[in-house]
Amino acid sequence: MLIKKRPAWAIPSSEITPEPIYRARREFMTGTLAGALTLSLSPLLASGARASTLEPLDFTAASRFSTDEKKTPFEDVTRYNNFYEFGTGKDDPAKYAHEMSVDPWSVVVEGECARPGRYDFDQLLKPGNYEERVYRLRCVEAWSMVIPWIGVPLATFLQRFEPTSKAKYVYFETLHDPEQMRAQRSLFSTIDWPYQEGLRMDEAMNELSFLAVGLYGKSLPNQNGAPVRLVVPWKYGFKSIKSIVKIRFQEARPKTTWEMIAPQEYGFYANVNPEVDHPRWSQKRERRLPSGLFSPNWIETRKFNGYGEQVAGLYKGMDLRTYY
Numbered sequence: 001m002l003i004k005k006r007p008a009w010a011i012p013s014s015e016i017t018p019e020p021i022y023r024a025r026r027e028f029m030t031g032t033l034a035g036a037l038t039l040s041l042s043p044l045l046a047s048g049a050r051a052s053t054l055e056p057l058d059f060t061a062a063s064r065f066s067t068d069e070k071k072t073p074f075e076d077v078t079r080y081n082n083f084y085e086f087g088t089g090k091d092d093p094a095k096y097a098h099e100m101s102v103d104p105w106s107v108v109v110e111g112e113c114a115r116p117g118r119y120d121f122d123q124l125l126k127p128g129n130y131e132e133r134v135y136r137l138r139c140v141e142a143w144s145m146v147i148p149w150i151g152v153p154l155a156t157f158l159q160r161f162e163p164t165s166k167a168k169y170v171y172f173e174t175l176h177d178p179e180q181m182r183a184q185r186s187l188f189s190t191i192d193w194p195y196q197e198g199l200r201m202d203e204a205m206n207e208l209s210f211l212a213v214g215l216y217g218k219s220l221p222n223q224n225g226a227p228v229r230l231v232v233p234w235k236y237g238f239k240s241i242k243s244i245v246k247i248r249f250q251e252a253r254p255k256t257t258w259e260m261i262a263p264q265e266y267g268f269y270a271n272v273n274p275e276v277d278h279p280r281w282s283q284k285r286e287r288r289l290p291s292g293l294f295s296p297n298w299i300e301t302r303k304f305n306g307y308g309e310q311v312a313g314l315y316k317g318m319d320l321r322t323y324y
């Protein structure tokens, strides 16, 4: 039986001290002990970030959708992650995600569509039409980043499978392979694997919904959801499911991982909303990474993460306190 415990991040923000302290320590080291830092981080780089094996990608810049805010440095984007399949610690994915093999990779497409099947990743998402989107990512834990993703619009990708008129929702699933994903071997896992997510069809077809195959001009590091992950920038980060192996078009609203774990805390919609606090912490502000003990970098959280112009219409007439 699955033993449900509180996720590491489901704690009041007043209790979250280890991470800012870790940050401050890093800032200190960067300033004064650069040499020692390089030495101490080299094993992590070798095993975790796989920086040398990331493939450069060709892409066009879609500036219409990109923010010109300061990008979060590559090091933070690839070493401070949530990918519970590899552990609940922020540095676990960078340490252990290399244990997942992403080549070959295939994606099963099923349900309400004319072209279901198992598709080879290399056929499905060929280079040649990638674009860059510099998006804000706002985690429900109240930290955020600015990440230059490379990928394709989700809408054009999904249309290739010719969803039927019965397709009201689209469901996504992450790889489930305990041999490659060490936290899936744990008997004390928070999550009933595989990780599952979903969008209403009109949300999936919105011009902002994106399927990422890379970041910072290169293929996705494993810890960021290689080889393909969802990016839904107006929703809390947990909707942006990583390492996708299954896509299903369906009539009924799918059950999603965090909603199943704690429905009163994490809803299906999960739109970024400073007016609706999490039951245990405020959502009015966020720490924009990099952030440290002496420069926490708190900023105001914006409704729909600042993307209201593109997405507010999707929720016309809905009470966002009920549909959080």
Ligand SMILES: Nc1nc2c(c(=O)[nH]1)N[C@H]1C(S)=C(S)[C@@H](COP(=O)(O)O)O[C@H]1N2
Pocket: 077, 080, 081, 082, 083, 084, 085, 137, 138, 139, 140, 174, 195, 223, 224, 225, 236, 237, 238, 239, 240, 241, 242, 243
């Ligand atoms: N399969 C899977 N996808 C996932 C998660 C996860 O634990 N497993 N974490 C989510 C959460 S909570 C966030 S904030 C983002 C983090 O993405 P990043 O590590 O690339 O910044 O991934 C999301 N996608």
Ligand SMILES: [Mo]
Pocket: 082, 138, 139, 140, 141, 236, 237, 238
């Ligand atoms: Mo998150």
